[in-house]
Amino acid sequence: xxxxxxxxxxRKKSAHVAKDRLKLILAxxxxxxxxxxxxxxxxxxxxxxxxxxxxxxxxxxxSMERRGDFEVLELNVxxxxxx
Amino acid sequence: xxxxIVITSGKGGVGKTTTSAAFASGLALRGYRTVVxxxxxxxxxxxxxxxCERRVVYDLIxxxxxxxxxxxxxxxxxxxxxxxxxPTSQTRDKDALTTEGVTAxxxxxxxxxxxxxxxxxxxxxxxxxxxxxxxxxxxxxxNPEVSSVRDSDRILGILAARSRRAELGEEPVKEHxxxxxxxxxxxEDGEMLSLGDxxxxxxxxxxxxxPESEVILQASNQGIPAIHMENSDVAEAYKDVVAxxxxxxxxxxxxxxxxxxxxxxxxxx
Numbered sequence: 001x002x003x004x005x006x007x008x009x010x011r012k013k014s015a016h017v018a019k020d021r022l023k024l025i026l027a028x029x030x031x032x033x034x035x036x037x038x039x040x041x042x043x044x045x046x047x048x049x050x051x052x053x054x055x056x057x058x059x060x061x062x063s064m065e066r067r068g069d070f071e072v073l074e075l076n077v078x079x080x081x082x083x
Numbered sequence: 084x085x086x087x088i089v090i091t092s093g094k095g096g097v098g099k100t101t102t103s104a105a106f107a108s109g110l111a112l113r114g115y116r117t118v119v120x121x122x123x124x125x126x127x128x129x130x131x132x133x134x135c136e137r138r139v140v141y142d143l144i145x146x147x148x149x150x151x152x153x154x155x156x157x158x159x160x161x162x163x164x165x166x167x168x169x170p171t172s173q174t175r176d177k178d179a180l181t182t183e184g185v186t187a188x189x190x191x192x193x194x195x196x197x198x199x200x201x202x203x204x205x206x207x208x209x210x211x212x213x214x215x216x217x218x219x220x221x222x223x224x225x226n227p228e229v230s231s232v233r234d235s236d237r238i239l240g241i242l243a244a245r246s247r248r249a250e251l252g253e254e255p256v257k258e259h260x261x262x263x264x265x266x267x268x269x270x271e272d273g274e275m276l277s278l279g280d281x282x283x284x285x286x287x288x289x290x291x292x293x294p295e296s297e298v299i300l301q302a303s304n305q306g307i308p309a310i311h312m313e314n315s316d317v318a319e320a321y322k323d324v325v326a327x328x329x330x331x332x333x334x335x336x337x338x339x340x341x342x343x344x345x346x347x348x349x350x351x352x
């Protein structure tokens with residue numbers, strides 16, 4: 001950008017537009033595929049947790065979702081009743 | 084133990100063959116026994132970029148179909164002592180490349196070489212899948228441009244799901260990002276995605292940046308791998324890429340615009 005452009009002001013940089021568009025489309029396309037590792041992760045987490053607490057396979061859920069700029073990995077473990 | 088590296092991208096024309104030729108030459112210059120294989124069946128071009136097109140007698144498909152021995156198809160590079168080229172065939176038969184055939188060739192090459200560099204065709208069809216199937220590491224060649232970045236993302240997904248390592252549940256293919264045709268001036272002007280942008284979008288470690296350069300055309304015109312173009316920024320950048328691949332620390336170069344004078348800045352240009 002030249003010095004004169006600076007004073008004349010300029011439109012939004014096209015590289016920014018490119019990045020924003022890519023962010024959206026890549027997130028969308030990745031979600032469509034879904035992360036491949038989730039089932040394996042769930043399996044391994046279950047093994048670790050089961051080592052310490054007796055827990056049913058059905059009572060553990062691993063999920064991944066996107067919230068704004070973040071990806072949130074959620075782990076839900078339902079412990080057996082303590083009585 | 085031989086290491087297999089696929090040079091891939093999804094999109095065509097981003098510099099896979101240029102990179103395959105330069106990278107394989109660089110490994111050989113470092114003293115490693117290296118072979119570079121063209122997987123682009125029907126559109127053979129690695130031989131031209133390597134400058135050995137007139138010495139092709141037998142090719143990968145001849146070997147797979149048992150019409151020639153591997154030793155007969157390997158072409159010794161004229162510039163590097165330890166480098167061999169395995170060209171592909173011009174056949175239009177898409178099924179010429181078989182999984183069993185490629186596996187057999189790879190197993191034989193593994194015994195003779197330190198590095199096996201696979202030059203993938205564009206796209207995500209069988210040729211590209213075959214090229215990446217055996218890979219231990221992958222260099223994803225990307226231009227700082229929307230379609231190339233999107234296709235690279237796609238190919239990264241395929242590497243994670245369709246490689247031999249993925250199928251056997253082994254340690255995943257080690258992925259590297261190589262940004263090519265990079266123009267620091269245009270990045271500074273906000274007209275081109277920066278290396279930071281592409282790294283962030285693809286979430287893949289950066290192996291290097293190759294600047295946009297007229298030297299690439301001069302090299303391909305003459306059939307000289309770009310890494311041999313003395314005193315060029317492209318050759319230096321490829322040497323850095325090879326060094327980093329081998330585990331050496333090298334700062335990124337050629338990522339800042341060449342400084343222009345005060346008056347040129349004032350009036351643009």
